[in-house]
Amino acid sequence: MTTILKCVSPIDGSVFAEREALSPDGARKAAARARAAQAEWAARPIRERADLVRAAVAAVGEMNDEIVPELARMMGRPVRSGGEFGGFRDRAHYMADIAEETLADIEIADDADFRRLIRRVPWGVVLVVAPWNYPWMTAINTVAPALIAGNAVLLKHATQTLLVGERMARAFHSAGIPKEVFRNVYLDHDTTRTLIAGRHVNYVNFTGSVAGGQSMERAAAGTFIPVSTELGGKDPGYVMEDADLDAAVDVLMDGAMFNAGQCCCGIERIYVHHTLYDTFVEKAVAWVKALRLGDPLDPETTLGPMAHARFARTVRDQIDDAVAAGATAHIPTDPRDDGQAYLTPQVLTGVNHGMDVMCEESFGPVVGIMSVRDDDEAVHLMNDSRYGLTASLWTADPDRAARLGDRLETGTVFMNRADYLDPALCWTGCKDSGRGAGLSVLGLQALTRPKSYHLKKATT
Structure with a gap:
């Protein structure tokens, strides 16, 4: 046949x-x-x-x-x-x-x-x-x-x-x-x-x-x-208290939303030092609200549909389940969201690792953001995943980033960048x-x- x-x-x-x-x-x-x-x-x-x-x-x-x-x-x-x-x-x-x-x-x-x-x-x-x-x-x-x-x-x-x-x-x-x-x-x-x-x-x-x-x-x-x-992965970003906040927001949110979030090394979860958390969330929400969902053939469109309606369905289910469990969704439904492949991008707070959106691969335009006390808590949460492709660390201190990188279960450690592949470096992962x-x-x-x-x- x-x-x-x-x-x-x-x-x-x-x-x-x-x-x-x-x-x-x-x-x-x-x-x-x-x-x-x-x-x-x-x-x-x-x-x-x-x-x-x-x-x-x-x-x-x-x-x-x-x-x-x-x-x-x-x-x-x-x-x-x-x-x-x-x-x-x-x-x-x-x-x-x-x-x-x-x-x-x-x-x-x-x-x-x-x-x-x-x-x-x-x-x-x-x-x-x-x-x-x-x-x-x-x-x-x-x-x-x-x-x-x-x-x-x-x-x-x-x-x-x-x-x-x-x-x-x-x-x-x-x-x-x-x-x-x-x-x-x-x-x-x-x-x-x-x-x-x-x-x-x-x-x-x-x-x-x-x-x-x-x-x-x-x-x-x-x-x-x-x-x-x-x-693929469930790649984390960690924003430390000495980070360039505006740069972190711009790069991490682009890493989460570019290509409708359909990136193997896209950012799917973000941990922010508690002293910067509120400001980071405010700026991240504003960044996502500026996206324009629409026909990808239109030069004004910055966010196209997901590749298939079934992929979007997975992301919608993760968002709905997280909200039902107490998470807050910050982006109102876009009028161009058709319930199929065209999906409203989303920023979630009030999330935890009991939710699929923070543990299972989303592969779509959604990101959960959590506040952390210190490096130890951030490392624990970043490693609390069955995936290990990349991790993005945001700090002014390269030595600190290297020390944390040594503790992370991942294939690539980024400092002050994300969602990038350097052909001179080995592209590899661990775990799932x-x-x-x-x-x-x-x-x-x-x-x-x-x-x-x-x-x-x-x-x-």
């Missing part, structure tokens, strides 16, 4: 795009063709592969005027946000810049009797399962280093952003990357699991929900195929935020395996 994948636009609920998913046999054949093409690709010099990736990125840039409104139609991000090309380009270029040095042989010894070295070799076929919320930047995090390292790549994109992989493949092929080395594939969940369980790929990178990551790991169980996961290394030298190395050479020289 043929499976049709449909992207339903959050703007009006219409079907924006649809594609036929590969059958299990078709997916296996695609993986086999990628495997057959990978060895020749890996034999090319690293610099050549890196230059082709740079050229592919430039080809994507030439499409950006089409990509931005297309993203708005597929997942609701306002066109005024300008798309993702800057981060897409910077991440790919950084990985290309460091590749030769990072993947160079580690020479142990080369003497009269032996040559000993460690070489980084590609895994083979890398399956990238990409999400819809930042469909270009999250995909390139693995696509670029995987190709540069000499792997072939199968890209399976989320149905909500059905056309991204298609566009990316077109750009990459136009730049000279062979079609079987980088292939966009349309897969349903069952076929994806079949590819993994049958060892038709050699490495899996998944970005998405905890349940999705668990499904990937179950599919790979017993195969020894590495599975790298980035599964997943495992593995993305970007940085560690991310590039993760897309290879070490191979040791112990070569005894012939004696005369």
Whole structure:
């Protein structure tokens, strides 16, 4: 039976795009063709592969005027946000810049009797399962280093952003990357699991929900195929008594509301030192009230719909449950809130960790704010989560931030910024935020395996 994948636009609920998913046999054949093409690709010099990736990125840039409104139609991000090309380009270029040095042989010894070295070799076929919320930047995090390292790549994109992989493949092929080395594939969940369980790929990178990551790991169980996961978070911010209050409000609220709160490392809970709490809340509420909810194709819109009505329903339920349990909602219902994908952004106080809105991932435009006595209470609350992706600390004292950072169970510690990815730093999480290394030298190395050479020289 043929499976049709449909992207339903959050703007009006219409079907924006649809594609036929590969059958299990078709997916296996695609993986086999990628495997057959990978060895020749890996034999090319690293610099050549890196230059082709740079050229592919430039080809994507030439499409950006089409990509931005297309993203708005597929997942609701306002066109005024300008798309993702800057981060897409910077991440790919950084990985290309460091590749030769990072993947160079580690020479142990080369003497009269032996040559000993460690070489980084590609895994083979890398399956990238990409999400819809930042469909270009999250995909390139693995696509670029995987190709540069000499792997072939199968890209399976989320149905909500059905056309991204298609566009990316077109750009990459136009730049000279062979079609079987980088292939966009349309897969349903069952076929994806079949590819993994049958060892038709050699490495899996998944970005998405905890349940999705668990499904990937179950599919790979017993195969020894590495599975790298980035599964989102419940990222906290902590505003200390010496913080720049206006800067903290602006950055943390932007981190909570940008992209309708649909950011893996978005701010979902804020803890404020009791001496600044009332002022912070007042300013945060004013910041959110200034947002303009509406059609993402309208340049005046600053907050678009959530990507799907069911995602908005989760956020509404969390807000309603918190209010029923005693929380205060500070933002009145927006007249453009349709009870579906268009959702009023919300600031909640009077919250606690017995409420889902402070413990479970919201992935929407809502944030709870709590007052804390001191650093110890803040650290306890920040760690009181099953997630651990990023944490944002606001203080004038870098040493204090570093000390607190050492106590936090998280993948990245920010000071005086939030919701940002630096390609030179390892993108990683702990607990239910997943495992593995993305970007940085560690991310590039993760897309290879070490191979040791112990070569005894012939004696005369």
